[in-house]
Amino acid sequence: MRFTSLLAAAILALPSCATIDPLQTERSQSGPLAAPTGSPVARHGALAIVGGKIVGEDGKPVTLRGMSLFWSQWAPQYYSAETVTWLAQDWKVSGVRAAIAARGENSAITHFDRELEKASTVIEAARANGIYVIVDWHAHTAHPEEAERFLTAIARRYGHLPNLIYEPFNEPLREGVDWSRDIKPYHERIVAAIRAVDPDNLIILGSPSWSQDVDIAARDPVAGTNIGYTLHYYAATHKEGLRAKADAARRAGLALMVTEFGLVEATGDGAIDLASSNAWWDWAEENHVSWFNWSITDKDESSAALKPGAGPSGWTEDDLTESGKLLRGRLRSAAAADAR
Structure with missing residues (x-):
């Protein structure tokens, strides 16, 4: 945990820069910049994990609600x-x-500086708006050297900010992958590298079977502080059985965060299952489990929040898909309730 003086809801101002030097320890600082009044970061400050729950500086549980951007190389706009x-x-x-993105020839593995610049843009915009930001190494197979290089570059530059969250492995596959043999050692390596630079901010770990084997991870967890686990679901495919696995992990003491979910099938397409989506939302709210929907993109699939051709902002109802409309309404209602 940070010292009390650093746990105040103050974030260091970072001037813009066209080119990122990943070896620079952090940007030059022109003095403290308070998070916007009433913003999530102003209310909660630096997050921590206590007793299997994600809490704010006041020790009360925090439920973050937000959106995931799409694969960075395919929806850069x-x-x-x-x-x-x-x-x-x-x-x-x-x-x-x-x-x-950490897959393919046009990803962070081959275009490190370009993708680091994208992450930087999102982090700085989140800081300016007083919201939290997850930097997700979006991979289905392990790339430990590249993941360590990328996430430690993020930590050196932004680890002093209280709104930063790391996700070192999006969705490990199921076939041929074992938690204790394969995924846990990967996480131990990346966690150690991040913690050498940033001792405090949350790190959210993935598990096998596309980050659904949280109950298996709970039997042999990664040691350390402020370490949680992600749970991914798609409401039309995953239902009571996956919530049972999640509840088993929670009973074992794991803090969970849903860093990716959809209202549709696991393919990212198909019809919205509203009944299952509502059951998942009720479960998350009851248990203070944060959730981030997949995704902000204009791809022609039903999980996309935007219709093809939608610009980077200023979206009207005509720009939103059915999923986008549902998510926007849910997010605005939850924010209004929090403000009361």
Whole structure:
């Protein structure tokens, strides 16, 4: 935990820079900049994990609600200050997730500086709007050297901010992957590298079977402080059985965060299952489990929040898909309830 003086809701101002030097320890600082009055970061400050729950500086449970951006190499137009600001001000999100692509030739593995710049843009916009930001190493297979390099560069530059959250492995596969043999050692390596730079901010870990085997991870958890686990679901595919696994992990003491979910099938397409979506939302709210929807993109699939051709901000009802309309309404209602 940070000392009390650093746990105040103050975030250091960071001037913009066209080129990122990943070896620079952090940007030059022109003095403290308070989070906007009433913003999520102003209310909760630096987050911690206590007793299997994510809590704010006052020790009370915090439920973040937000949107995930799409794979960064395929929807770069939404990795913008405009998009983050619109989500914060119009959709009333308390957090955003930057899904930094770690797959294929056009990803952070081959275009490190370009993708680091995208993450930087999202982080700085989140800081300016007083919301939290997850930097997600968006991979289905392990790339430990590249993940360590990328996330420690983020930690060196932004680890002093209280709104930063790391997600080192989006969705490990199921086949041929074992938690204790394969995924836990990967996480131990990345956690140690991050903690050497940033001792405090939340790190949210993935588990096998596309981050659904949280009950297995709970039997052999990664040691350390402020370490939680992600749970991914798609409401039309995953229902009571996955919530039972999540409840088993929670009973074992794991703090969970849903960093990715959809209202539709696990393919990212198909019809919205509203009954299952509501059951998941009720479960998350009852248990103070944060949630981030997949995703802000204009891809022609039903999980996308935007219709094809939608710009980076200023969306009207005509720009939103059925999923986008439902999410915006849910986020705005939750923010209004929190404000009361």
